[in-house]
Amino acid sequence: MSVAIITGASSGLGEEFVRAVIDERPDIEELWLIARRKDRLEEIVKSYPQRKFKILSVDLSAVDEIKAIEFTLSAEKPDIRLLINNAGMVASNSFRSLDLQMQEKMISLNSIAPTALIHFALPYMKSGSAIINVCSVAGFAPTPDMLVYSSTKAYLYNFTKGLRAELRQDGIHVLALCPGNMRTEMFTMPAAPCEHKSIVNLLPFLNIKKVTRRALRLARRNRGVYTPHFFYKCYRLIAKIIPHEVLVYFSKV
Numbered sequence: 001m002s003v004a005i006i007t008g009a010s011s012g013l014g015e016e017f018v019r020a021v022i023d024e025r026p027d028i029e030e031l032w033l034i035a036r037r038k039d040r041l042e043e044i045v046k047s048y049p050q051r052k053f054k055i056l057s058v059d060l061s062a063v064d065e066i067k068a069i070e071f072t073l074s075a076e077k078p079d080i081r082l083l084i085n086n087a088g089m090v091a092s093n094s095f096r097s098l099d100l101q102m103q104e105k106m107i108s109l110n111s112i113a114p115t116a117l118i119h120f121a122l123p124y125m126k127s128g129s130a131i132i133n134v135c136s137v138a139g140f141a142p143t144p145d146m147l148v149y150s151s152t153k154a155y156l157y158n159f160t161k162g163l164r165a166e167l168r169q170d171g172i173h174v175l176a177l178c179p180g181n182m183r184t185e186m187f188t189m190p191a192a193p194c195e196h197k198s199i200v201n202l203l204p205f206l207n208i209k210k211v212t213r214r215a216l217r218l219a220r221r222n223r224g225v226y227t228p229h230f231f232y233k234c235y236r237l238i239a240k241i242i243p244h245e246v247l248v249y250f251s252k253v
Helices: 012-024 038-046 063-076 100-124 147-170 208-220 230-241 244-251
Strands: 002-007 030-035 052-057 079-085 130-134 173-177
Touching: 002 012, 002 100, 012 030, 012 079, 012 208, 030 038, 038 052, 052 063, 063 100, 079 100, 100 130, 100 147, 130 147, 130 208, 147 173, 173 208, 230 244
Parallel strands: 002 030, 002 079, 030 052, 079 130, 130 173
Antiparallel strands: none
């Protein structure tokens, strides 16, 4: 049975990816939804009675719980056609002020979890399968007052590009999705950057419906990086040209 796995599927971009896969990938027979909030996942499943789902209520910031996914894959041996690593979190403050446990949780959820899930999933993927890692424009350069978050996304961005090169010979497509501002729970949580008066609030917000669907199409076409919106494409270019020592003075959130 062909399977799509989506992490962070209970809200925001992850929930929209569920809709996008249903709309864009009729070849997918079952969707595996991973998130902490089982009740939210159950609500989403109820909206699509014609589709087959598996709910995995897992806290991906906890190593022991991530391991449980490996056991599930080993037991069921699914035909994984699509893996979307969307789960993530952001917290903003100076490095010295931000709680260390919060920072460790960000590292685990944003970097360790997608790395582990890909490692677990690859034995069940074949030529034509695709991986989408949700990175961020914050990963293009260090972002003061959002330092750990931008560092985790820089790791995921570079990991994704390298993984794409490694898996090219196997015919497995790997896409780094690098969005900017989106009106998701990340921007309504107390620790989110939009709670601060900063440049972040002045940047354009993306249409997540368009982003998810285009990401799926580009992944099937074997695109390596997708940065939605002209503004963020320009920032990606600027981050390559201007020394980061200079850029950090303008990117502080």
